[in-house]
Amino acid sequence: MTTVPADPVATYRVQLTPDFAFAEVAGILDHLVDLGISHLYLSPILAAMPGSTHGYDWCPPARVAPELGGVDGYRLLRAHAQARGIGIVLDIVPNHIGVFDARHNHWWADVLRNGADSPYAEYFDLDLDFGDGALCLPWLPADGDLSQLRLTDGELWFGDRYLPTADDTVSSGRSAREVLDRQRYRLVPFDSRQIGYRRFLAVNELAALRQEIPRVYDATHAWLRELADDDLFDGVRVDHLDGLIDPIGYCRRLREDIGDRLLYVEKGLSVGERLDPELPVDGTTGYDQLRLIEGAFTAPSGAIELSEVYQRITGMSGDGDELNARAAELRHVTLIDLFSDRVRRTTALFATSAPDVPVHKVQAAVTTLISRAPVARPGSYPSLTPAILARIARIRREAPSMDDGLDVLARAFTDPDTAPEAVARLGEAVSAVTAKAIEDIGYNRTGRLVSANELGCTPLVPSVDRDEFHGALATRARNWPRALTALSTHDTKRSEDVRARIALISQIPQRWTVLVLTLWRIAPPPHAPTAYYLLQNLIGVWPDTGTPGPAVRERFHAYARKSMREAGVVSSWTAVNDDAETDVIEWTDRLLTGTPADLICDFVEIIARPARDESVSRKVLSLAAPGVGDVYQGTQWWDDSLTDPDNRRPVDYGQSLDHPKAAMVATTLAVRRRYPECFGPGGVYEAVVCRGTSGIHVVAFTRGDADGQPRVLVAGVRLAHTFRPGQAREDAVIPLPPGVWRDAVTGDDHYGDVTADVVFGDRPAVILELL
Known part of the structure; x- marks a missing residue:
């Protein structure tokens, strides 16, 4: 049996579904070994609401989902993974619970039947100041229409939602409305502002839990303690930490339960904000790193020019x-x-x-x-x-x-x-409002450069300079060496490859302006801001050659509708405007044929190759920089996913490891395994500042041991549109630290000051090892 590394090399995130459960995950373990992955990172494994495709709407009693293979299936996966030297990180959801179908959540059902008298009332964050002490449920349309209310076989229903009834409130001769009036809850319009329970963000189907109450914590974490007692996992990822009333207190109790296992928290950090040192955790899930890498590959001067065309097209300043x-x-x-x-x-x-x-x-x-x-x-x-x-x-x-x-x-x-x-x-409240207003609504309204509209990022400042980049990574190496680094997750708005493609627009803003103005002239959009936003996303998923096929078109239609409803400008979730949505989608379809398609194909031909190069460069940097790289399922190959549920599509694991991206993932992780003292706690990070007129196009650093001796040098190409193989790369000089440095891929040796064309050749990233 191969030992699981004490310090992770890289995690691999898998989205579990009934069709890709524990048994199927066991089938990809050999592939993960070949990649060099040290820890399998699973989406929530608890039983959830029927038909759930994500597992975040789990329901009591907390138990490993039978649909995924149950506890026996999980134990078997654990055994197979350990035999290959792969640990397991579990995603847990303490903040909320699924309440859509009360038949599958007996805690919630009891609260609806008995109100404040329910023994489970304290589990939920209830507000009974409305409705004469009844629990107000914002499940009605805006006009309060109750026409979907019915009694069926003695059960009360509103549409497809089951409504539990208190004892002796349903009897022969009573109408559905009369039965409803006798309950400890009231149905109110969704926009009435009379909300009787704290929700996860503004999602009616997810009710917040009060983890600050010991009884609630015990009831929701007993299953995890049992797994810990049997040593069935190696780490935990806490979903939406900031949704808890007492995040630090919660993490301290969780740390007591899981011991010295890995503990990651999903937590947003504002620009310049640092993770509080009182948190007994190993770091965040990596959106702070995503921002650094995204910003390093976004041209600041181009972003300024894009502000001008954005205002010209939309009438809004960017x-x-x-x-x-x-x-x-x-x-x-x-x-x-x-x-x-x-x-x-x-x-x-x-x-x-x-x-x-x-x-x-x-x-x-x-x-x-x-x-x-x-x-x-x-x-x-x-x-x-x-x-x-x-x-x-x-x-x-x-x-x-x-x-x-x-x-x-x-x-x-x-x-x-x-x-x-x-x-x-x-x-x-700040956490909830920021997530909903900025990440959901705002990021679907603002379109200056949508690659910056991402978790952890800010469209206010889409770029980061060299000092900020290297300074943040050096701090991370000292303080959070085990923190995760994310490029794509189940929550990101676009995959890393789509963002890399869109970010290239900042390198050729003049060409982009010509494309947009021409398209607007020959195919005027029905709503300019929405169209401008969607066009960038369409460019992001456009194939390298040819035009989008039926599958991409269908996926993009679904994405466009979701984006418009999230933005709430031409349509919304609560007031769907089918006509407006159809007009916009028909406009995007007009771009897929004829002259508009030819123009877009020409534009994509210019940016496709440098975007691929930058995507590989980003991946290598994310895996070799301080922290632990997280590979989201399928992103070891090219991935054109947009936001969920598009990014939860099945992955084809039959693809080759000779793929440009997969091969560099395997190479980078192999080097990490050879130098654990450089990449784990105690390892040293040093910036390598490249010289020459094109030096700005190379981002490089060394990783060294606790004595400060650099042993690995990592370099990646950035702003690649004007840094193709040839003269430009001859004008960038990489000052190698003393000694002879061997290329981990080619075996070539280098020393002294070397030019980028010699080190990179036609590759986007290199890893050198000190001999």
């Missing part, structure tokens, strides 16, 4: 100041429209701590701070308090009329004992 202003306004509107429950409850808690301050002033301060918070989750992490107090002071200078309300907030953030629950709820 510069940072304007985007920042729109983001604050969008947060505010989203907060009021979708999260009014958070506002009301948070305001009430703050107001209780300061009864002499008018409630409306407290509410104004609360809504303003939530809309303008500078960090992803204020209040729960001590290291972020100075940033929050600074923002409160800034709001005070800009709006002196809020002084009284802001005093209440400042006092609570300064003194942890003043209003701890209010601070915690404000932080959770």
Whole structure:
């Protein structure tokens, strides 16, 4: 049996489904060994709502899903993986639970039957201040139409949603409406703002859990303790950490349960924000790294030029100041429209701590701070308090009329004992509003350069400079050497290859401008901002040669509809505008034939090869930089996926490892395995600054051991459109550290100052080892 490495080499994320369950995962283990993967990273394995394709809507009792093979199937997968030296990281979902079908969630069903008297009422974050103490469920259309309500065989239903009924409330002769009126819950319109339970973001089918209550934690983590007792996993990934009321307290308890196993948290970090050192974790799931790599491959001057064409086409400015202003306004509107429950409850808690301050002033301060918070989750992490107090002071200078309300907030953030629950709820609201307003709505509305509209990234500042890039990686090597590095995940808006293709637009903004203006002239779009946004995505999935086939067209249609509904401009999830959606989709179809298609094919021909090169370069850097590279299923080959569910399509594991991307993945991970002292805790990262007129086109660094001796040098091509093999590469000089350095692929030896054309040849990335 091969030993699982104590320090991960790389993880491989698999999306489990009934059609790709534990048995099927066991069938790809040999492929993962060939790639050099050290840890299998599974999507949630608990039993979920019937038909779930993702597992995040798990339901009690917490048990390994029979549809995936059950606990016996999981044990067998564990044994097969261990035999090959592969560990397992589990994705757990403490923040919420699936509630769509109460027949499959007896906790939720009991709460609906018995209201606050249910023994499970404390499991959920209920708000019974509406409806005379009844639980308000926002499941009706805007007009409150109850025509779908019915009694069938003594069971109450609303459409396809089963409604549990309290004892003795269903009897012969009672109508469905009469039965409904006798329940401990009320059905209300989705936009009534009378929401009786805290949801995951604004998803009605996912109800938040109160993990801060020991009984709830025990009930939701007993299964994990049992697996830990039998040593059946090597690490845990915590979904949506910032949705919990007490993230640090939760992680401390979880750390006690899992011991020294790996512990990763899915957590957003604002630009410049650092993970709080009080978290007893090994790092984030890697969106902070995604931003660094994405930014390093985005031309800053091109982004400025794209702002000009974006404004010309859409009438909206795409510069940072304007985007920042729109983001604050969008947060505010989203907060009021979708999260009014958070506002009301948070305001009430703050107001209780300061009864002499008018409630409306407290509410104004609360809504303003939530809309303008500078960090992803204020209040729960001590290291972020100075940033929050600074923002409160800034709001005070800009709006002196809020002084009284802001005093209440400042006092609570300064003194942890003043209003701890209010601070915690404000932080959770910021997390929810940011995710919904910015990542869901905003990222589908803003289209200056959509490769920057990604988790961890910011379209405000799409590029990062060399100092920021290397400085952040050096800090990561010291503080979070086991943290994950993500390029694609099940949540990313586009795959890494699609983003690499779109980012190339920033390198040829003039050609892009000509293409857009020509298309707008010969095929005028029905809605310019939506069309401009979708065109970039269409370029991202356009084949290297030819035009998109039927499968790509169908996938893009589905993506376009989802994007328009998320954006909420021409259509929305709650007010679908079929005509407007059809007009936009028919416009995208017009681009697939005739002159528009010819123009796009010519444009793609220019960017396809450098985009492929940059995609390989990004992958190598992500796997060799400080931290642990995470390979999302299928991304060892080219992957043209868009947002979910498109990125959960089945993967063809029959593809060759001789593929340009897969081969470099295997090479990079083989080198990592040969130098564990350089890539794990204690390893040293040093930037290598390339010289020459084309030196900016190379990003390079060394990884060394604890003594500081560099032993591996990694170099990748960036801004590749004007850095093709030939003269440009002769004008970039890589200063190698002392010694002789051998190419891990070709075996060629190098020393001293070498030009990029000698080191790279026609390749996009190289790894050199000190002899």
